Amino acid sequence: MEKINAETRKKIDEIVARHKGKMGPVKLMLHDVQNECGYIPFEAMLKIADACDVSVANVYGVVTFYAQFTTQPKGKHVINVCMGTACYVKGAQQLLETICEACDCEVNKTSPDGLFSIDATRCLGACGLAPVAIIDGKVHGNITDMNEVKQLISAIATSE
16 A cells, blocks of 8 residues: 555545535545545545445445546546547547557556556547547547647647
C-alpha cells in the first residue's frame, strides 16, 4: 500500500467530515476524493469505510464497480479511447496503438514522465463520431488521420 502525503491526508479527512452522516455518503466521498487527489488511495477507502460504518470491502467494491473511479494516480493529460463496437469497427485499435506510441505509454497505464495516462474504455456514447477519443475531457471524433493524432499529442507534450 502506497503512502500519501500529509496534505492529501488532510483533504481526505475534510471530505469525509463534510459528508459523514449524509445519505449515500460513500459515493459522494469517493467522487470528492477522486476530484481532489486525481485517484482514490487505499487510505481514503479505509477512512470512508470507518466514517460510514461499512467494510473496506464494500467501499472497494464501489470503487472497482464504477469505471470513473481509479486507484492509480493519472498523468497530467488523460486520454480515453473508445473501444466500443462502432469505434472498434472504424479503427479504434489503430488509434489506440498510435496514441500509445506517440505518448510512450502502455494501455491503461501512465507514461514514465507522468504526462499521459491512456485508458481503453467501453462505449463513450458517441458512436456517430467513431472512432472517438476524449483528451483532457474534450471529445475528438472521426479520428482517421494518424498523423494528425501524432501532431496533437506532440503539441500537448511540447506545451508543457
